[in-house]
Amino acid sequence: MAQTYNLILKISRYDPDTQRSWVQGYPVQAGEVLRFVDVLRMINEDQDSTLTWSSSCEHGMCGSCAVRVNGKPVLACELLVGDAVEYFKTYTFTIKPLTIAPVLRDLVVDLETAYERVRVIKPYIIQAAPVHPEGDEYRIPPGILQIYESATRCINCFCCAQACISRPARFLGPNAMLSEIVRLMDHREMARDERMAILYGDRGVSRCHTSRACSHVCPKQIDVAHFMALAKESKFILNKRDIAE
């Protein structure tokens, strides 16, 4: 039978109209299989309809529900109450918004501002290669595809950017770098020099301190720090075939 816990949630509140910030405590009785988005919704329905948070897919695919639970950046739609109790060894949880962008209200941050750091790397094909002469497909060797597929699991939830110890004013961040690396591994991309200039530029991978915090918190289990290390070893300057070998 599923276990039920008596939780205390201490949630950061912010009212943009009055610019008042405070922490509000909510006692909640929640089963172990409920997710944190379910608990937040219960608070909205039973205690406080003004508590504001964000979610969209509620399936770990959009990244819009990222918050800090007891200091750790997590997806609220993936974190189960039972797992949180076991991991943090407590029934009391602080829930705070990410700090990677200004807070709009309570747990909601301005993702438009956060995305500015990703937009710098132009997350699209800048200059498309001609299609393969034998057909309309682009061919990728299996070794490259495996690495590429892992990197493309990124949903830009900014959990890694939140955990990153490098200063955001100087570093575009692990997810922006990963996005750049994805495009460099993409056989369709011809604008490699432009991409290299960003990857190895002033706000690029040289700002990474190899702390591995990004890999530790990534909800999609991407070893982001490994990609940073490969980039720092200039692996992405080489022919794509070299990365697989």
Ligand code: SF4
């Ligand atoms: S690399 Fe992982 S933690 Fe970072 S934005 Fe992508 S999915 Fe989120």
Ligand code: SF4
């Ligand atoms: S390994 Fe680099 S990118 Fe990842 S959290 Fe540490 S400093 Fe940031």
Ligand code: FES
């Ligand atoms: S709501 Fe989409 S990842 Fe959580």
